[in-house]
Amino acid sequence: MSNALQQDLALFNTIVEELLNEEEKNPVAPLINVEELHDKLDFKLSNEASIDEKFAKSLKELVLKTPKTATNRFFNQLWGGRNSKAVLGDLLAVMLNTSMYTYKISGPQIGIEKEIIHQVCKLIGYGKESGGTFPTGGSIANFMALVMARDKIDLTIRNKGIQKRMIAYTSEVSHYSNAKNVSFTGIGRNNLRYIPTNNKGEMLTEKLEEQIQEDISNGYLPFYINATAGTTVLGAFDPIDSISKICKKYNIWLHVDGAYCGAVIFSPKYKSLLEGLHHSDSFSFNAHKMMGTPLTCSLLMVNNKNHLSDSFNNDADYLYQTNSDDYNLGKFSFQCGRRNDALKFWSLWKAVGTNGLAQIVNHLFETANIAREYVLKNPDYTLYNHCNSLSICFNYKAYDAKDLCTKLYQSNQLLVSYGSFKGEEFVRFVTINPENKKEDILNFFKILEKFVAENKEGILRKEMLKVS
Ligand SMILES: *Cc1c(COP(=O)(O)O)cnc(C)c1O
Secondary structure, eight states, rough: OOSSHHHHHHHHHHHOOOHHHHHHOSSSOOOGGGHHHHHSSSOOOOSSOOOOHHHHHHHHHHHHHHHOOSSEEESSSSSSOOOOHHHHHHHHHHHHHOOOHHHHHHTHHHOOOOHHHHHHHHTTTOTOOOOEEOOSSSHHHHHHHHHHHHHHOOOOOOHHHOOEEEEEEEETTTTTTHHHHHHTTTTTTGGGEOOOOOSSOOOOOHHHHHHHHHHHHHTEOOOOOOOESSOOTTTOOHHHHHHHHHHHTTEEEEEEEEETTTTGGOOOOGGGTTTTTSSSEEEEETTTTTOSSSOOEEEEEEEEEEEEEHHHHOOOOTTTTOOOOGGGGGOOOOOOOOOOOHHHHHHHHHHHHHHHHHHHHHHHHHHHHHHHHHHHHHHTTSSSSOOOEEEEEEEEBBBBBHHHHHHHTTTSSSSEEEETOOOOOOOOEEEEOOTTOOOHHHHHHHHHHHHHHGGGGSSBHHHHOOOO
16 A cells, blocks of 8 residues: 555554454453553653554554443443444545535535435424534534524624523523523523423423513513423433423423434334424434434524524625525534534435334333333332433442442443432433343343442442431
């Protein structure tokens, strides 16, 4: 092989091969304590160039020692695994290195993005005016929805700034980006209302309406509700249909944050969890969560795409020089330069069809059900959430969830995290990796139980914490 790129691609293949072998052998990368990090790995940058072999060695080591998120021991985050078709699409996007702002620069890639958005809008039941974009993540999707809602109430805010006290609403267990976003947009953190939830973590619509009425009677302006489809800890679904009725009644923008579980729209069996979604103004989901594409792959759909351009379009004659706005997607996006996140999801979708996406969703709920049944049948476990959810929240015997998760991590056993809800702390076991099978789920419990049996004295118990 002659040129540098070919050599480096060959190196890429070698490293990936080793990574895959290593994942088989050691599905959990040995923990490196931060104190030792700089001694254990050669990542120091210096004036001198690194000769080829040394460079390759450093790179390989770095890759092999990084936490492994694609294996059947990783349950820590709301994503996991590695869908091969999506990986292929993403690698090709790197090679093409387009930027999704203009047709001139991205050509057919613009068509890919538009086709995905079009199909998703159809599945949701949005009308002819609908559209969307690929933001950099679920947090920014929430941000963009908030900005559109703000501008819809009063388009002059873009120039004059906020004149009235505007109020936004979300549930007490919604994603933390809501708090940041009201701060970024000038709404103010004090003007975000956290609506209480029932014992399943679903927003209480009566409480929502009461709060709206109180704010109106105080002369404030309610303008935005962020409902969640799959809350970050429990995986609960807010009642979209009844929330949408309140939104209509009070002229409030409804955004449905489906970053975690919005992809249920692909499954005829589970899409009813989002009943009423077509009444929303905007909806987002992360294909890098349930669909298993590489990070990040986030979609934001709007019932009327004029709101996207009202809030995010800006003239720039040095950029927009050819073609109609419809194909210059920079007119609808937050950023200027924008990565092609569409191609990886398109590669997956094209390869397996919409039926294949439905199967992924159904499979995830099946693995979640296996985990939930295991917990329910075994008296050593306590379950905290009982409904359709990909997060199985439980405690094992009387062990402290936080200490148990930390020790499993420190002993290179499992990566799993803990969460809390209404004062109870628990292990949050997320069955989001579409590649996991029944035995991977059962193996999780086996490893956990074996670890506890072998380390009984070393793991804190809840009672011990209460006393101290
Ligand atoms: C993950 C998540 C987000 C944030 O998405 P990012 O892509 O990580 O920014 C927002 N909302 C919910 C409900 C989530 O689960």
